Amino acid sequence: xxxxxxxxxxxxxxxxxxxxxxxxxSYGGTVNLFWxxxxxxxxxxxxxxxxxxxxxxxxxxxxxxxxxxxxxSFNLRKPSVQxxxxxxxxxxxxxxxxxxxxxxxxxxxxxxxxx
Amino acid sequence: xxxxxxxxxxxxxxxxxxVELRCDPISGHTALYxxxxxxxxxxxxxxxxxxxxxxxxxxLPNDRFFAVRPEGSVSTLKIQRTERGxxxxxxxxxxxxxxxxxxxxxxxxxxxxxxxxx
Numbered sequence: 345x346x347x348x349x350x351x352x353x354x355x356x357x358x359x360x361x362x363x364x365x366x367x368x369x370s371y372g373g374t375v376n377l378f379w380x381x382x383x384x385x386x387x388x389x390x391x392x393x394x395x396x397x398x399x400x401x402x403x404x405x406x407x408x409x410x411x412x413x414x415x416x417s418f419n420l421r422k423p424s425v426q427x428x429x430x431x432x433x434x435x436x437x438x439x440x441x442x443x444x445x446x447x448x449x450x451x452x453x454x455x456x457x458x459x
Numbered sequence: 460x461x462x463x464x465x466x467x468x469x470x471x472x473x474x475x476x477x478v479e480l481r482c483d484p485i486s487g488h489t490a491l492y493x494x495x496x497x498x499x500x501x502x503x504x505x506x507x508x509x510x511x512x513x514x515x516x517x518x519l520p521n522d523r524f525f526a527v528r529p530e531g532s533v534s535t536l537k538i539q540r541t542e543r544g545x546x547x548x549x550x551x552x553x554x555x556x557x558x559x560x561x562x563x564x565x566x567x568x569x570x571x572x573x574x575x576x577x
Contacts, residue, residue, distance in 0.1 A: 380568075387462070387569055387570045387571070388552075390566075434502070445554060446492075446507060447502075447566060448504065449494075449502045451501050452501050
């Protein structure tokens with residue numbers, strides 16, 4: 345079965361620090377990869393996604409992620425975090441099957457950015 | 460409204476009771492998903508609807524859980540004989556199917572219904 349591992353459960357950074365959140369998945373076939381973010385008190389929303397093509401994907405708010413197929417990884421990065429990036433971040437993987445998108449989520453990483 | 464709407468936002472019930480959770484997806488989204496998120500974990504897939512039919516219910520934990528979408532829009536997740544272990548946030552998401560039959564890939568989530576079983 346597919347699974348997603350997020351190695352960091354809690355991350356604390358100061359503003360302007362660089363961020364990298366790890367994500368590894370177990371499925372060996374063709375996958376689609378996502379990062380979702382949940383800001384305090386808000387719903388989950390898409391940060392970025394990878395389907396095919398350039399393995400370096402850019403998302404909203406200056407985030408990017410790199411798909412490394414040989415490492416089964418899709419790590420999220422941001423060069424300089426802001427206090428407003430405080431949120432919980434979820435990596436997810438899916439295979440399109442039957443035209444739909446069954447996401448398997450990791451356990452999430454809670455990021456706290458201090459001013 | 461513009462987003463996925465879920466009601467109630469909070470539900471407290473007693474063990475053994477019956478509960479219904481409602482989801483109103485984004486207008487025009489034919490794909491609808493239910494997920495469950497327990498404390499400290501990521502969302503866990505429960506069921507997927509394409510139109511009125513449940514195309515994949517492999518994530519429903521047992522036969523106490525059931526979901527319907529009779530008119531292809533609003534969906535109701537039904538939990539019978541609730542147990543304390545059912546306590547979680549139940550998330551609904553919808554997505555747009557393209558004319559090609561493929562999915563855009565983005566799921567739009569509601570804010571969830573927090574269920575507490577005492």
